[in-house]
Amino acid sequence: MTIFVDIGSLEDIPPQGARVVKTAQGCVAVFRTADDQVFALEDRCPHKGGPLSEGIVHGDRVTCPLHNWVFDMNSGQAQGSDEGMVRTYATRVRNGRILIDATLIRTSRAA
Template structure:
C-alpha cells in the first residue's frame, strides 16, 4: 500500500510551470503540463546543476534554463543528443491536490 504525501493544491502550480517543493526528505521539482498532469523530478540538471523548475515546460518535457537540455517528464531521460537522466518520483492529482509517494522520497533521502 502506497503512502502519499499531500504537497499542495494543483492550482498552486501554473499550467506549463513548476514549483520546488520542500519535503522532510529534500526538495523536489513538481511540474504541471497544459493537460494538468503532474510529474516530480530532481530539480538539478545533471549537466551543470541547472534549476529545472525554472525551465520551460512543453508537452511532457522540460528544458533546462541554463543550457537548453531537454528532459522527458515521465522518465527523466535527456532527449536528443544530450545524455543524462534525473530521478523521477511518483506523483498524482487527487481531488485537486498534488500527491507524492512517500516511499520513493524516503529512498531518495537514504542515498
C-alpha cells in the same frame, strides 16, 4: 503499498509551470502541464546543475534553463544524451490536490 503525501493544490502551480518541494533528499521540482498532468523530478540538471523548476515546460518535457537540455518528465531521461538523467517521483492528483510518493522522499516542508 505505496503511500502518498499531499504537497498542495493543483491550482498552486500555474499551467506549464513548476514549484519546488524541499525534502530530506534535496529539492524536487513539481511540474504542471497545460493539460493538468503533474510530474515530479529531481530539481538539478546533471549537466551543469541548473534548476529544472525554472525550465520551460512543453508537453511532457522540460528544458533546462542553463543549456537547453530537454528531459522527458515520464522517465527523467535527457533527449539525445545517454548520460543525462534525473530521478522521477510518482505523483497523483486527487480532488484537486497533488500527492507525491512518500516512500521516495521525506518532505520536510513545501516551498
